[in-house]
Amino acid sequence: MRRKFIFVTGGVLSSVGKGIVTSSIGKMLQVRGYKVTAIKIDPYVNVDSGTMNPYMHGEVFVTEDGGETDLDIGWYERFLDVDLPRENNITTGQVYLAVIERERRGDYLGKCVQIIPHVTDEIKARIRRVAKKSGADIVLVEVGGTVGDIEGLPFLEAIRQMRLEEGFRNTLYVHVALVPILDVTGEMKTKPLQHSVQELRRIGIQPDIIVARCTKMINDEAKYKIALFGTIPEEAVFCSYTVPLVYQVPLILDEQGMGDYICKRLGLEAREPDWGSWRKLVDAYLNPLYELRIALVGKYAELADAYISMNEAFKHSGMALRTKVDIDYIRAEELEESPGDVERLKDYDGIFVPYGFGPRGAEGKIMAIQFARENDIPFLGICYGFQLAVVEFARHVCGLKGAHTTEVDPDTPHPVVGLMPEQRNVAHKGGTMRLGAHDIILKKGTRAYMLYGRERIRERHRHRWEVNPDYIPLLQARGLVFSGTSPDGRRMEVLELPSHYFFMASQFHAEFKSRPGKPSPLYTGFVKACLDRRLGRPRPELEVVPRLCYGLRAEVKAA
Numbered sequence: 001m002r003r004k005f006i007f008v009t010g011g012v013l014s015s016v017g018k019g020i021v022t023s024s025i026g027k028m029l030q031v032r033g034y035k036v037t038a039i040k041i042d043p044y045v046n047v048d049s050g051t052m053n054p055y056m057h058g059e060v061f062v063t064e065d066g067g068e069t070d071l072d073i074g075w076y077e078r079f080l081d082v083d084l085p086r087e088n089n090i091t092t093g094q095v096y097l098a099v100i101e102r103e104r105r106g107d108y109l110g111k112c113v114q115i116i117p118h119v120t121d122e123i124k125a126r127i128r129r130v131a132k133k134s135g136a137d138i139v140l141v142e143v144g145g146t147v148g149d150i151e152g153l154p155f156l157e158a159i160r161q162m163r164l165e166e167g168f169r170n171t172l173y174v175h176v177a178l179v180p181i182l183d184v185t186g187e188m189k190t191k192p193l194q195h196s197v198q199e200l201r202r203i204g205i206q207p208d209i210i211v212a213r214c215t216k217m218i219n220d221e222a223k224y225k226i227a228l229f230g231t232i233p234e235e236a237v238f239c240s241y242t243v244p245l246v247y248q249v250p251l252i253l254d255e256q257g258m259g260d261y262i263c264k265r266l267g268l269e270a271r272e273p274d275w276g277s278w279r280k281l282v283d284a285y286l287n288p289l290y291e292l293r294i295a296l297v298g299k300y301a302e303l304a305d306a307y308i309s310m311n312e313a314f315k316h317s318g319m320a321l322r323t324k325v326d327i328d329y330i331r332a333e334e335l336e337e338s339p340g341d342v343e344r345l346k347d348y349d350g351i352f353v354p355y356g357f358g359p360r361g362a363e364g365k366i367m368a369i370q371f372a373r374e375n376d377i378p379f380l381g382i383c384y385g386f387q388l389a390v391v392e393f394a395r396h397v398c399g400l401k402g403a404h405t406t407e408v409d410p411d412t413p414h415p416v417v418g419l420m421p422e423q424r425n426v427a428h429k430g431g432t433m434r435l436g437a438h439d440i441i442l443k444k445g446t447r448a449y450m451l452y453g454r455e456r457i458r459e460r461h462r463h464r465w466e467v468n469p470d471y472i473p474l475l476q477a478r479g480l481v482f483s484g485t486s487p488d489g490r491r492m493e494v495l496e497l498p499s500h501y502f503f504m505a506s507q508f509h510a511e512f513k514s515r516p517g518k519p520s521p522l523y524t525g526f527v528k529a530c531l532d533r534r535l536g537r538p539r540p541e542l543e544v545v546p547r548l549c550y551g552l553r554a555e556v557k558a559a
């Protein structure tokens with residue numbers, strides 16, 4: 001079978017859920033037995049998303065091989081349950097960097113280097129390289145931004161050319177655009193969508209499929225108009241309407257016939273989709289037996305996009321435990337401004353301190369950690385949350401006044417968290433943190449070991465600072481257990497307080513590997529502890545969690 005390419009573009013405005021639609025298309029084909037991969041194109045000039053702050057761009061997703069990528073790569077991984085390499089995120093920065101380096105080397109000697117063909121050739125070569133390496137039957141290519149953006153033009157031109165080169169039956173253009181509903185009349189307005197299709201045609205791309213993003217299922221009239229003005233049959237118009245859970249999107253699109261339509265159009269063998277296990281997960285989420293409230297004390301609290309993978313990790317753990325996990329975002333700075341507010345944290349089943357950078361909100365996070373520790377409220381810290389848990393313990397249990405991370409206070413008398421030696425002379429900020437998956441050894445008999453059920457694990461990282469080895473003996477003497485370290489024992493990776501109901505933190509980002517049906521053991525352990533405490537159960541049995549991580553049985557029976 002010749003490899004098929006599906007290109008996804010977006011219209012009207014960004015953030016209409018193109019990434020979810022792309023992931024959903026992948027899922028529809030995957031449950032029909034096809035091997036799928038997905039590529040995200042980001043037309044900005046940054047080489048990767050690592051140098052942007054979460055306000056600009058949402059979370060930076062980290063791949064197994066250490067790429068700092070767009071958060072849509074995270075959606076592809078969660079929907080398709082695959083580990084994608086960093087090359088699956090293509091940016092203008094990467095493309096131009098490659099072309100300009102080649103020009104300087106003299107590879108184009110004598111030629112005038114131009115957007116067409118040199119830049120577009122580089123884009124196509126990158127798409128094909130990823131496609132080949134993946135061995136996928138079907139390659140999804142999502143073009144970020146909105147049709148009509150200047151910076152997206154070379155990419156649209158490249159995918160236009162790919163139809164000519166790959167053939168009609170091997171390429172498919174899907175356009176996703178917003179259909180707003182007017183408050184006043186309740187009318188579904190297709191005009192902006194019509195204009196974005198026009199814009200796409202101006203570049204020479206006629207969509208084969210249009211997905212209307214709407215809060216409700218579009219009515220017949222809207223469908224008729226979209227088909228008419230989009231010049232496609234009505235059966236090629238689908239609607240991604242708002243559902244409580246993103247993982248429902250592939251199901252609702254497939255119910256409308258999208259999977260079969262794509263197969264037919266691409267000349268793929270029609271196969272019966274197997275939605276069995278996916279549907280079970282969705283049902284587990286939609287019909288919970290328990291509910292929990294967790295406080296996320298962070299710096300980017302106003303922007304849920306900054307914590308997408310963490311949010312999803314809580315959902316995955318919640319599905320496994322039939323528990324609805326509500327996350328309340330609490331601005332760490334608020335706690336600094338009015339310290340009495342920390343008492344509010346008593347109302348929560350658990351306290352969570354996520355990743356972060358820089359001084360803003362650090363003291364507020366430390367306050368939240370202290371509150372969790374002193375009141376025996378289940379606590380989980382990730383990355384910066386791990387480092388600040390060490391700072392908190394050093395200050396308040398070990399009596400090291402002014403202890404800090406040198407990231408915030410370079411002159412602290414007690415640098416319990418410091419720059420890793422290999423980070424000290426790093427001049428370039430892009431792509432130079434400790435990134436990607438590294439092995440971790442868990443100590444037998446600890447909670448970390450029990451949660452993972454094995455000694456050697458691999459989790460993903462993104463940090464420059466780490467626990468200062470000079471302080472480890474003192475921290476340990478006061479009861480802090482480092483239950484996970486790098487294989488050489490030099491880097492501290494997991495901490496826990498055995499005396500506490502549940503108090504754990506990790507230097508790694510366990511959320512990046514969490515998927516529906518395969519939740520992170522660490523997050524699941526935390527959610528389970530919050531639930532147990534809420535239900536008045538004794539401290540969680542160490543053995544219970546790993547069993548739950550791989551099935552949905554136990555809790556359901558218990559209810």
Ligand code: GLN
Nearest residue numbers: 355356383384463464465
């Ligand atoms: N700022 C800390 C570091 O660079 C933590 C990073 C993070 O939370 N991802 O080490």
